[in-house]
Amino acid sequence: MIPQISIGRRLTALLAGVAAVLSLLSWSMVSGLARQAAAQSQDNVLAASATTIAETVRSEQGEVRLELPYSAFSMLGAISEDRVFYKVTAGGTLLTGYADLPAPRADPASGRITFQTEDYLGEAVRTASVRRNVLAGTRAVPVDVTVAQTLGGVRAISGQLSRTAAGLSIAFFIVAVGLSALAARTSLRPLNSFAQAVSRRGPSDLRPLRRDTPSELAPLRSALNRLMDRLGQSIRRSEDFIAEAAHRVRTPLATVRTQAEIALRSAPDADARQRLRQIIRAVDESSRSAGQLLDHATVAFRAEDLAQDRMDLGVLVTQTAAALEPTATMKDIRLELDTAPAHVNGDAVLLDSALRNILDNAIKYSPEETTVRIKVRAAEKTARITVSDDGPGLGDGPARALTGRFCRGSNTEGIIGSGLGLTIAAEVLEAHGGQLDLGPNPEGNGTCVTFVLPSA
């Protein structure tokens, strides 16, 4: 495949190419015209000179006589410093001048001036010839006057003009290249700003583009909008499907769990009880996964049109921690709160969901009788919630990868989990313009999860 060159550069090169062709054309045209004009003016003077001489031809006592007028040569001397040659013949015999000067090739008609370029004495000369019939005695004698001049002056003038034209053409070309670059950049500006507008968008921003675009970009815009629309619909459909599926799974699971508990209470032997407990645990796990899937779908749904309510993270943390207190107590885990007022704009439901997933993880992975510390702090531009535990840590894999869907750490065997908790938290924070930081607990051997949110 041919490597794609930038449109701007291609456009500039194209315009510059056009300018170069035009420059060359204009140079050659001006040069040609200059050559023509110089040659024409020389022809005119030569013609005038030959005519002036021809007009002095007269017949005296049957003999053709003439007197070269001073002006015939002085006019030639006036236009350039070129060598001058001449020849006058009467009826084919030389009257005066340079005998070997080339005569006109065709017999000139009387009064008509013929021009030729010839070689004479090792130099190119332009000749003008004129014929005049003179009555000598009783017969008409054709008198041919030829005046020749070397081409030095003509060449000097046309060379000079050609050089001037070349200079102007080069200047024109340089200016044209500059203007081409400017024109290319100007005409590509809408495309660039369009591309910037698209790339500035958040990862889940699928709203249609509404900006005004030049008519050339309108098809691209509508194609892009249609694509985003289809993509959005497809995402929504799958989220809906997941939420629907999770919801449908949860209700029968609750029934199964209740029945299993009743059966457990009335189970006669230990073996059956053990099996029933396993059933209950599996059901719990499934219902938890279904809950998280629902959470995830909620995040995806709400993030699309995020609420921007002002709230205090301290309050949020206190409420969420209180909701999880019973789960923690079951494992004798203490939730230690250290809150300060930290205001953010955001969706309380989502933030609660994110925090709940993180705390849930912390409680789940922490050994019994340990403490999970939750700290809320407001800095100049950011508000932070830090959750640190004394659990096994994040394992050896890259911390960032754990926020991927259904990704679990390498050291989580034996503990029930879906791998969605960190994903949900990360997505919520991203939707709020913040981020989720994962790292080892600086004060112990557990994990430290930090919510970073822009301050309100």
Add this chain to the structure above:
Amino acid sequence: MRHICLALCLSVLALPGLAQEIEARKVYPGTGDHSLRIISTADLDVFHPYILAFQKARPDLTVEYSVASSVELYKAIRAEAEYDLALSSAMDLQMQLANDGFAQGYRSTRTDALPDWARWRDLIYAFTAEPAVVVLSTKVLGDRPLPATRQDLINLLRTHPDRFVNAVGTYDVRESGLGYLFATQEARSTDAYWRLSEVMGRLLPRLFCCSSQMVEEVIAGDLALAYNVLGSYASERLARETDDTIRIVRMEDFANVMLRTAIIPANARNTDDAGAMMDWLLEVGLRESADAWPLPPLNKSSAAATTGFGPIRLGPALMIYLDPLNRRAFLEEWENALEQ
């Protein structure tokens, strides 16, 4: 090609004799083995100081200086005689030589410094500007003032023909190239020329080949008036004379200014030294100071230009009068006027 041009040239001048007639030749030996051969129309005693001064700068160079009339010089160069530099007072003949390819181009910073009117292409360069003057003895004037115009001159000659019979001298234009140039240019410029010629013709004028002879005859008292004498020769000669009755008069109605020109002939061998000599001549020709060189500088002609008469223009128009038909017609008229 050349022999045809030569044929033309011979028919142009229609002068007998092919052999070069060198009037004088002098060799200025140098210390080296290079030699520069100059053919010139300037008399030996006029050009002597130039050669000495040039040799002071170039002692190694042998200079061979030959004097010939302008026509002989022209014929010699056309016959491709071997000279390295040709200096002539006949601008038209020099012009013809350059036009017909008998001169080779030369350029230097010196030649570039020349005004446009003092050169033609890179072939001919002028190094002096010399006016044509009238030399006359005040004895013949009586109580009349010096004639200032040709009309004054005509009146003087008409009023006192007795004083001028057999005592008027001018160039024999059939022989002298410079005389022919002066006569043709004057005839072209003022109609008083023919009237003056008619008047002179009635006084049995004496015809000369050269300016120096005319000046000598005026000094000797054999001539009362010499018309169209080279001013440079006259002033150079009169400077050595105590007789203050002889005056140089420049015509105010029109005065020819001749440019003495140099060309390097096409078949010159020692072109390097010819170029050096050319540069040196131009340096002297463009001098500002009134040094005691025998020949006047070019600059004076710019003063002449302010009085209305520039030097004779170098250019192909000069060749017009060399055309055999024109020459024949002009000489016929001239002979009719002067030989009655």
